[in-house]
Amino acid sequence: MSSLDKIRVAVLGYGHWGPHHLRVFNTIPHSEVLRVADMDSKRLEQAKKVAPHVQGTKAASEIFSNPEIDAVIIATPTTTHFELAKKALKAKKHLLCEKPLCKTEKEGAELVALAKENGCILMVGHVFLYNSAINTMKGMIDSELLGDIYYATSTRTNLGPIRSDADVSYDLATHDISIFNWFFQAEPLSVSASGGEYLQPGLKDVVFISLRYPNNRLVHIHVSWIDPKKIRQMTLVGSKKMVTWNDLEPQTPIAVYDKGAMVTPGEGGFGEYLRVSMWDGDVRLPKIPNSEPMMVQANAFLDAIRNNRVEKSDGDFSLGVIRTLEAVDRSLKASGAPVELSK
Ligand SMILES: NC(=O)c1ccc[n+]([C@@H]2O[C@H](COP(=O)([O-])OP(=O)(O)OC[C@H]3O[C@@H](n4cnc5c(N)ncnc54)[C@H](O)[C@@H]3O)[C@@H](O)[C@H]2O)c1
Incomplete structure (x- = not known):
């Protein structure tokens, strides 16, 4: 060598x-x-x-x-x-x-x-995992700036490129699954997915995936290669703050919303009435280091x-992504029935 x-x-x-x-x-x-x-x-x-x-x-x-x-x-x-x-x-x-x-x-x-x-x-x-905006979001999760993460959504759509050797989940949802597995340092506990095949038999062109991670974190992923718009977006909703990411917004891909809702005991003193209080504060656009992933x-x-x-x-991390993709595939074949993962 x-x-x-x-x-x-x-x-x-x-x-x-x-x-x-x-x-x-x-x-x-x-x-x-x-x-x-x-x-x-x-x-x-x-x-x-x-x-x-x-x-x-x-x-x-x-x-x-x-x-x-x-x-x-x-x-x-x-x-x-x-x-x-x-x-x-x-x-x-x-x-x-x-x-x-x-x-x-x-x-x-x-x-x-x-x-x-x-x-x-x-x-x-x-x-x-080498994208500076995604790394910034990971820092916000790890430092608990966002509080407890309740749920997240991701949309990755476009018209093409259409593959013939793997379906849209293996092609595109791989990205989202790798991001969420890394964000949460965990693999999902359960997966359910439904999708549609319109162009090639046996290959899904659009897939909707629901994942439940430990700590009751819910994730929804929408991927499609037959969509009118190119979208690369994600939302993370936490108990303290919320964040959006738009990969097609190169200068300011991330917005941090000081918004949230919480349940507080009612004023009767006996806690019998629940009151939901919401806050709607500033929106911050953090500066993201400019680097090519x-x-x-x-x-x-x-x-x-x-x-x-x-x-x-590494290979072990990637095995977790593949395990999740295989669970997506099993759920797709079972018309969206939830598939439990052992880890
Ligand atoms: N990270 C990303 O964002 C990203 C984006 C696009 C593609 N990819 C990945 O990159 C890989 C390639 O995707 P692509 O879009 O470039 O595909 P592609 O079909 O455009 O290109 C694949 C090339 O490999 C060649 N090839 C196939 N089998 C070969 C073999 N046995 N020996 C030598 N050459 C061979 C083909 O002739 C072709 O030129 C896929 O795994 C895809 O998932 C990743």
């Missing part, structure tokens, strides 16, 4: 998302992209235009057998992740795999074990290799 001062990387999959990985890992002084692999030669031609010094190959196996490569970034379709990740880890390459890590908990557990066995870093591209994620991956420790979104 090479010096950790300059980690040599290969990007596997140069479709829509691979180019972002190529750009960020080529920008960071402590990494260098040596190879791009894609089975489509047109995509390799595109990569050549952007980075003429990077060698392209149609065969992923060339990357795994290349001793010059320290780390592999997998940015191929979801259904290919497991087999490719297995090969990368068996070849002792550190791995940053795009979300979701794979389709089932069983596959994920095999990958986590393989990474440990081979002394490799396994990190998953749950990119919102993909860049922060790439630096976190390089740090993980150097420190032999993944700070966020």
Whole structure:
């Protein structure tokens, strides 16, 4: 393995998302992209235009057998992740795999074990964990600025991109589930989901998910890739304050509302009347550090290799996301019946 001062990387999959990985890992002084692999030669031609010094190959196996490569970034379709990740880890390459890590908990557990066995870093591209606005919200939860979190909602809709190898929950709700599992440092206790298939048999285009987390925290997620509007929004309602997040509002994505409601005993003195008091104070727009989540994620991956420790979104965390996605799938198949998770 090479010096950790300059980690040599290969990007596997140069479709829509691979180019972002190529750009960020080529920008960071402590990494260098040596190879791009894609089975489509047109995509390799595109990569050549952007980075003429990077060698392209149609065969992923060339990357795994290349001793010059320290780390592999997998940015191929979801259904290919497991087999490719297995090969990368068996070849002792550190791995940053795009979300979701794979389709089932069983596959994920095999990958986590393989990474440990081979002394490799396994990190998953749950990119919102590296988003500064989402990190600001996490700080508000942890510092109890918001009080007890009652419930949260998230909407992630757009027209396209429409996938054919995974449904909209594996594609989009992965993000929201990773955010809430991380916010609450817990996996949901129960899941129920309903959805609709309109374009491709067996693949949901729209899914509505309800999750109940420990401490009676309720979450609702709406994801769709056949929607008229691109929306990336979230609301957190706490006992002290409420927060909204709008990812499409780059300057001020977060608003903190000094609003709330509480029940106080009635004035009769015997507590027989309940009075609900509400407050409606200022709205604050905190300044959010300006950073590119993909860049922060790439630096976190390089740090993980150097420190032999993944700070966020390691394989075990990602297993929790997959467990939740599988529960969503079971509930979808059972027409929305609640699915209990054992953890
Ligand atoms: N983090 C995010 O916000 C985000 C956003 C978009 C996509 N993604 C993830 O990135 C991954 C790729 O998504 P995409 O939109 O770029 O998909 P895509 O279909 O646009 O591109 C995938 C590329 O992989 C290539 N490919 C497929 N199998 C291959 C193989 N075995 N060997 C070599 N090349 C192969 C294809 O030719 C294609 O060019 C998915 O896992 C997706 O979930 C993440």
